Each structure stands twice: as structure tokens, then as C-alpha cells.
Amino acid sequence: CMSTAIHAQTDDNSTSSRIEPAILETANALIDTALKSNLGYEIVESLTTEVGPRLAGSEAEKRARDWAEKLGDSLSFDRVSVEEFTMPFWDRGHLHISLTQPYKQALYGTALGGSAPSTEDLEAPVVYFRTVHDIQNINDGELNGKIAFIDGEPMVKSQTGAGYGPSNQKRRIGWQHAQRGGASALVIRSVGSDSHRFPHTGMMSSDNNNWATIPVIAISNPDADHLRRLHELNKTMHLSLHSGSDWQGDVTSGNVVFDLVGRDKPDEIVLIGGHLDSWDLGTGAVDDGAGVAITTAAAELIARLPHRPRRTIRVVLFGAEEVGLLGARAYAAQHAAELNNHVLATESDFGAEKIWRLRSNVNPDANAVIDGIGRQIERLGIVRGDAKSPGGGPDIIPLAAAGVPTVRLDQNGTDYFDLHHTPDDTLDKISPEALAQNVAAYAALVYIAAESEAEFRLPKATEDKE
């Protein structure tokens, strides 16, 4: 289907769109239960308090898997499994960064994921680039003996997070140009929409699997404002920095999988989840303790019904999302043989604010069922969005690439990038009421998807045409 037109909702009474009234009734009761339940909040409180920050590949991430296994066992799941994989470990180490000319002032910075260590106490003059586009025009070697600074603007706020991609360019590829230019280090304005003194971390992009050989440091928006003002006053700026960030060799990470085995079609899987790892600066409450909590609580509320739904509901708590979807890739590889049986997949990984929209990308014949789900969760303040919207969340990308149908419950992301990847990502930023709304929407969505007979998958292409 090449159409990009807005999907016109199918008549509720057509055969293909019918969701049995008993299913709708149960979904409705699940919503009521979820709105009164504190389970989601209790889960994210427990994860952030009892485990704390949990960097991909770290000992803390291992403790998070142990915590998740214990949680799964204490709830009503039929199967709890830990599925390990191997990954390269990048550790932040120590960072010191300060302005030394025109005067000494500490800056609030943090290394970006993949940053290399500084070999010595580095002190060098700054070359200022207004945007990431400007540094792409430099000549090789032009930055020898210098520290490059890429400014830019604070990230534009938006309900959908539309500002993230453009703002993130300097984080992803800035280093490639700084390094080509011969810079001793790259400093960038954080990718974030807040005006607090926190830097935002996050992974750089590799250059065909080659990582930066220089330190790459993000500084807070107010710090970047400060350097911009000094630059505009034509002050010569020097920075000094010392960073211990480096790759530490291979370690074990893992995904934790909770199954509610379908009573009728146990091999057909409706997959939901979040990621268990977090950046190390905060305690990973909104990114992505919330997703772990929302999807686990939604499945648990379904598990407390008198009968299992027809299909299997699987909660995957992915490891090592932040450093390149490593858990998601491992899951797709380890479950390659059963991906055809994944009938629908979605992840919660966009914070903890209320959901406002339902989008989907399923077999068009099943759009009417998604529309029916949309009508069911409308009372939660959720609008039915595009029916041809690829997505499902970051950890769903490898599944979607393998043909797994996806839906997405879009949270309001207006303030998400105030907190994202900062020390400020802590439990107090989560509203129990907003979290309960999320659990209610997921519970209804997942229950209907697992209980109905709807075929979300596209018909298989005929394999042997000859």
C-alpha cells in the first residue's frame, strides 16, 4: 500500500472490524482496574530505588536483571526467562572540564557514549562552530591542537519529540568531522530542551563500526549559552578537560522475558516491553523504568483475569538499548525462527507522561480492529492517529524490519527532553496518575490484541513463484 492519506476509519459493524462485546467489556473493566491500581508506580519505584542507575553491560544492569527475574516470579507470569548476550562495554569514568581562558570556571559536562579517554590533562584553545553544518566544511587537519565546540540551539520542544532528530545530528556525527580536522576533543551543546545546568548524554554513531578516538563531551544548555556569549564578545577561550571514558572489552548483558501463555494459540505472540538498562547519570525513571513498569503492570492486570487470553502476551525487558539496541538485536537473532509468530509488537520508551495518540502499522484488513481499540481507549484522552505509521519504539525496530506488525501509544513528549539522559531522570518526575493512564491503555490494547482473532500480519508473499 503506497497511500499516505490519513486512514479513514472503517465502519464498526463490518465483519472484519468486529471485536466481540465480551472482549470490549473485559477491556473496559481492565481500564477501570488499571486507573485504580498503583502497580505501575510501585514497579518503577522499586526499580529506581532498589537497583538505581543501570548502565548497559554493567554490574548494575545485571542487578536489574536479577530484580526483574524476581519481579516476574512474584507476579502471575507463566514463564520468566533471562536471555543473555555478549556486548562491548563502554564505561564513563571520571570527567573534569572547565573553561580556563578568559578565566577559570567549571563547566557541567558529560562524556557521550563511545567517547575516548583523553591521554593527558588536555588544555587547548576553542574553535567555535555555530552549527553542526559548519564543522562539516572544515579541511583535514584544520583543527590540529584545538578543541572544537559545536553550539546550535536548545532542542525544540514538541509533543511528538520532532526536535530530537535534527538536534541529535551534532551528537551522532559531529565527532567524525572534529576528528578528521585533527581536534584534540569535541565539545557540543547538549541535545536537550531544558535550561538546567545538566548535560545530556547519549550514544554517538559509529563510522562503519569505528568509534571516536577523541573525547567527545556534551555541556549543558546554560554552559553552551555562556561560551556563545564569550565568543560573541570575541574572547579567546581555552578549555581544559580530563576524561577517563573508554571501551572495556566484552561483557554479558541480557533481556528478561515474561510470558503469559495463550490459552488457545500459545505460539502467537503479542509483544510489549521497555528497556531495562538506563544511562548512569540519573536513575532511569522516565527512560525507561516507566516503560518497564507500564508494560509489566499491564500484562499483570491481564494475568489476574480468570482466563489467559487466546494468544501469548510477552513482556520483553530489553538490555542495552541505550548503546545501540543491542538487546533488541539479540532478541531478534535469538528468536528469528519464531518472528513470523509475533503478531503485534510495541514498546513504551518515551517517558511517563500521558498517552495522547494511537498509531499503527498492521495489515490494512485489521485496521478496523485497531480503530476499535482506539474507540475503547478514547476515554483516556487518546486520539486515533495514522494507520500507516511505521514504528513501535526503538527496540521494536529489528522486529519491524523482520515484518512484525506494530502499534504505538504515543506519550506526550513535550517535556521529555528536559530530563532525557540527564541526572534529573529520577522517580520524582513521574506522576502516578499519568502512569496509571498508560497502564490502562496498554492493558486494553494488549488484551484486545491477544484475545481477538484479528490477523495483524500481512499475508505472506508467495515464496515459490516458479
Place this chain on the structure above:
Amino acid sequence: CMSTAIHAQTDDNSTSSRIEPAILETANALIDTALKSNLGYEIVESLTTEVGPRLAGSEAEKRARDWAEKLGDSLSFDRVSVEEFTMPFWDRGHLHISLTQPYKQALYGTALGGSAPSTEDLEAPVVYFRTVHDIQNINDGELNGKIAFIDGEPMVKSQTGAGYGPSNQKRRIGWQHAQRGGASALVIRSVGSDSHRFPHTGMMSSDNNNWATIPVIAISNPDADHLRRLHELNKTMHLSLHSGSDWQGDVTSGNVVFDLVGRDKPDEIVLIGGHLDSWDLGTGAVDDGAGVAITTAAAELIARLPHRPRRTIRVVLFGAEEVGLLGARAYAAQHAAELNNHVLATESDFGAEKIWRLRSNVNPDANAVIDGIGRQIERLGIVRGDAKSPGGGPDIIPLAAAGVPTVRLDQNGTDYFDLHHTPDDTLDKISPEALAQNVAAYAALVYIAAESEAEFRLPKATEDKE
């Protein structure tokens, strides 16, 4: 006057209350000019950008005096002087603090002013105190080998800052009890109303000029929440910390004084000001770059009138306010002989939000003139408050104690303690529009006070009764 009743405004037409129409007209024009001027913002932008943080007694505070001297010379003042004094210097040094049991997690902490260094890498179990009152009940030696943690609540928000005093008890005197108990260190929940991951610094109180001999560290509200939750789960907590904070001996600080010499009564002084030093974590924009900017800009706009007002207008940019009003005390001592000629004093040191109230504490016969000033600035959204309200700002305390009459233009402090003494006290937190409203109110107030014949001082007590 023992009355605490709300002051009833005097009739505008009584002789004592009359402010000449020409004075009111000029004050009104000053307000218009100030609201259109960007001078205040330019001053605080320059101070925070070109000097940065400026800890009392530091090289940076010296650069701030140099900056102020240059600023005063570039403006229209008749006299610019730097008045030095000697003070003991406390430097923050390096701090590392982390939770080590039940797991390792970095905490966001900062040493309180006056904190002693740790003698080694300290690691000890935590004794939890729910409030500062609880630690006052311990026995001597009861905390041997332990780190005391005083929790409490986030500071209550209020327009007047009423939450500060009560919340600040743990910062001021907590150490005395922890030290008496034998604790190796004291950690407290920050005195602040925000939920960001920033600790708030600030000075401890000495105990009869004895300072703490243990490290005393404030941690952010979210970090304190975290420790509280672990405590409520009955987890044994250990902290490790290393602090290099210490006293460094005597250094030179100073006040910078700008005078507009009165055309008629040059010896009578209307004193306004702010403090030039700041804590070192932020760049001292709202505390107190704003006060420096507001009062300097107000005086400068008056200086641009065709004639000097009758009385002298003096702007004092106090040094070393944060560490115990040292500049204010030095000013009062160095100017002891002329304090009787200080007819009115006030300081701007409560942030950069709009002024909402005018309070005063002057000769009751002159209340009507203050009322008249109140009517003049009413259009700025300012209400006339109590006429028997001691105050004038922290650096005015020594002057008020010597009998100098005071007024206060109260800024809205609701959000002040979100930023106060944190890294987040940076220029972006200041609204140029709110700052201009402040300049307008100060310009009108100071102009009328300096131009009028009103006697704000109390009649002198008869010295020789016999």
C-alpha cells in the same frame, strides 16, 4: 512605636506627606525610561559572562571588583571607590560522594560553606534522622564511626521566602549535633524548593566562632528522596565521600561604592546596593548579579537627569555577603562616623522576579512620603505593605542595627529557592522585562527619597539627660 497594626495610609494632602508635583513627574518619567531600558540586563549579562562565578575572597571576586570599578567609571557616577577589608577564605575544593551500600550510586552533593576536609577516603554506615530536631536528642559519642544524614522536607515555596528560615536550620546548626555525636561527616537534604538534581550550598553557622571539624555536605532533593526510600525499605546504607573543602587563611575582599553626589545635601546618603560575590556553583545571576544590576541601573538612570538630586545616592556593591555579611560589616565599621547621615537604605538580594510589595521602617512622620512613593509605583504592580517592617536586605542589617531607616522592595520569591545557591543560578533564568520593572521601581523610590526633604530618620534621643 509598639503598634503592630497595619499602617493606615495618611492623607495625601497633609503637609508632611506632600511630595512636590515636579518630583512625582520626574519619578514617573524615570519609570517610563526604565521600562524601556535594557541597562539592568546588560549589566548582569556582563557580570555573569565576563567575570563568572565569584566566591567571596577569591581571585574571581577580585576580578568582579575590577569589573565593577570599570563599570562605575564608564557610567555617570561622581565617585567610584573600592574599599578593601580582610577576611578568612574558605574554598570548596573537590568533592566526591556516593552511596556504596546497598549498591554503588553517585550522589549529587556539595560542601556547605565552612565544611572541613575529610582526612581520608571516608566510608561509613549512615544514621538516618528524619528532621533536624531528631538529631538534637542524641547523646555525645552516639554517632562514632557513622555518617549522619538529616532528611527533612523540600523547602516550602512562598512568595515571601517564608520557608527558608525553618528549612535552613539543618544547614545552620545540624553540624553542631552531628559533631557532638562523634559523626565522621554530616549529610543533609538541600535547603531548596526544587526537584532537580542540584545540591544547594550556603554557609553554616559558627558555634561561637568555632567552625565544623567534619565535612558537611548537602545533597539534592531527589538524592535525599532516594535515601529516604532506601531507609524506609530498611536497607543498610553506607556512604563514601572525599572532600577537600577547607579554610585557607586571610585574604583581601572589598566593597565597591558608586556615588552620585547630592547637589544640596551631599552628606546625606540614600544607600542602595546588592552583593558582588556569589557562590561558586552557578554564575550568581539571580543571587546577586540581579541586585548589582538593578541598583546600579536605577542610579545611572537618575544620573542621566539634568541635575543631581538633593541628597547623595550611593550604590554599594558589597563583597563577601554569602559567607557572613563580611562586606556589610566592614562597610558599617569603615563608615561608622557617617552612619547618622545615612537617611535611608535598602538592598536588592532576592532574585530577579518582579517586585510586588513595598515595605518600610522609617520615622512614622515620614510614612506618608513612603505611601506617596507606593502610589507612584503602584502601576508597576506593587502594593504598599507594612510600615513597621524591619529589614532592608541582608547587607543592610548592620546599618539598620545602627539606626539607619530602611525600605524594602519585595520581589516575588516563589521560585527563588529553586535556583538559590545551585549551579542553575545562571543568566538564562533572568527575564529582561522583570528586571526592567525592578529598575523602574528602584529608580522612582531612590529618586524621590533623595530629592525630597523628608526626614526618614528617627529624632535623636536626647543624649545628656542630666
